[in-house]
Amino acid sequence: MAAVYVPDLDTLRTGGVDVGGSRRAVRLILIGDYAFMISWVGHKGASSRMPCLWCTALRRRTQQNGLMVDKWGNI
Amino acid sequence: MEVDAGLARAVVDDVCRRARASGGVAVDPNTAIDALPVRLQSQIIVDNNISAATFQRFRLFMGPGCGLASPMALRKDLNRAATEDRNRTASDGAGAYLVSLRAAVEALMFYLWRQHQFVERVLRGADGREMVATLPFDGQVSAGFSPSSAIHDVHICLRLDNGGLLSSCKAVLTCANQLHPSSRGSSILHGVLP
Numbered sequence: 001m002a003a004v005y006v007p008d009l010d011t012l013r014t015g016g017v018d019v020g021g022s023r024r025a026v027r028l029i030l031i032g033d034y035a036f037m038i039s040w041v042g043h044k045g046a047s048s049r050m051p052c053l054w055c056t057a058l059r060r061r062t063q064q065n066g067l068m069v070d071k072w073g074n075i
Numbered sequence: 076m077e078v079d080a081g082l083a084r085a086v087v088d089d090v091c092r093r094a095r096a097s098g099g100v101a102v103d104p105n106t107a108i109d110a111l112p113v114r115l116q117s118q119i120i121v122d123n124n125i126s127a128a129t130f131q132r133f134r135l136f137m138g139p140g141c142g143l144a145s146p147m148a149l150r151k152d153l154n155r156a157a158t159e160d161r162n163r164t165a166s167d168g169a170g171a172y173l174v175s176l177r178a179a180v181e182a183l184m185f186y187l188w189r190q191h192q193f194v195e196r197v198l199r200g201a202d203g204r205e206m207v208a209t210l211p212f213d214g215q216v217s218a219g220f221s222p223s224s225a226i227h228d229v230h231i232c233l234r235l236d237n238g239g240l241l242s243s244c245k246a247v248l249t250c251a252n253q254l255h256p257s258s259r260g261s262s263i264l265h266g267v268l269p
Contacts, residue, residue, distance in 0.1 A: 004266065013215070019188060
């Protein structure tokens with residue numbers, strides 16, 4: 001699905017649109033459920049190590065990811 | 076279908092009373108339908124999912140002088156509208172979609188601007204304050220990042236619309252720079268996937 005729509009949307013975002021004689025940037029806002037948004041963006045989902053779509057927090061501190069949690073935080 | 080003359084009179088009286096109270100002048104719109112363009116009639120048919128047969132039944136009911144378009148004129152206008160850039164569609168194995176998304180979005184922007192319905196939307200910073208956009212947009216190399224908050228922008232929303240009588244998934248674009256962005260008439264149907 002994204003393969004059909006992404007080129008058009010990318011063209012809009014790079015070129016902007018004409019509004020009242022002046023060119024404006026396009027700010028794209030995704031609206032929908034989490035499943036739609038993660039599939040559109042290419043995120044691995046809520047069960048991945050970084051479950052949040054909007055931030056870089058990790059799920060939980062484990063024996064191996066201490067350094068990453070120190071850097072990115074966890075939920 | 077019967078029209079209650081008393082009820083119609085009461086409605087007209089109410090309109091006149093409100094016009095007098097607001098200092099305006101009330102005009103009885105007895106020739107409004109004569110001025111209804113064919114394109115507007117086509118839009119009403121499409122937006123409200125009215126079949127051509129129902130519309131013609133209504134036209135015959137109203138009489139020949141009502142100004143509603145004939146079936147041939149409507150068909151011609153719908154065909155003409157379908158070949159315009161903003162409405163042109165194509166289909167392949169993945170579904171049906173608009174050929175030129177840019178033309179559709181710019182037509183919507185033109186309409187909003189002409190009707191003085193374009194509403195500026197602002198961004199808010201981390202402290203909750205509104206951020207003022209002052210810079211013009213000169214294009215950007217990559218679509219991978221958002222434009223600066225200081226640049227004049229429009230907010231385009233992409234969402235899915237599922238369901239319908241025949242199960243399908245529709246990609247819908249709306250522009251947040253208007254009063255009722257989510258109303259059906261204000262949105263652009265970008266594509267339909269089976």
